[in-house]
Amino acid sequence: MKNKGLPIIHATEKVAFRWLRRVKGYQLRDLSYQARNSPDFLANDGKGYEVKLLHHKTIYFADTQIEKLSQQSNVTVLVFSNKYDYPVVTFPFNMVTIPGYWETYRLVKVHYSRSSIDRSWFTGPKNDKATG
DSSP states (O other), X not given: OOOTXXXXXXXHHHHHHHHHHHTSOOOGGGEEEOTTSSSSEEETTSOEEEEEEXXXXXXXXXXXXXXXXXXXXXXXXXEEOTTOSSOSEEEEGGGOOSSEEETTEEEEEEOOBTTBOOTHHHHOOOOTTEEO
16 A cells, blocks of 8 residues: 555654653643654644654754754653653753763764665664764
């Protein structure tokens, strides 16, 4: 069956969506999913949520994500591990500097071009394009 233009939600984003509903009390109608934008979820109360998958002790941000998230004031980053159905760490985006650290987690800025996207940073192998 074809997708017919519907956004594809990744596994970590599904876990985050369920967590936002279960723990934060959002109803289905309260959350908008932005497949190709940042933050990943916008809530009707004005809050935004950017979802990240933890790779060892590193959290990766694309340069374009940083630019978009920096323009918004009320975004929380939710960092998930494949082991749990709740975030292992959360932080307000406007409280971090990338590259840098939040607690013991390394925050890395990744550069890529649309013509040759290196998606290896999504899965965690070494990536010489990462800085930080």
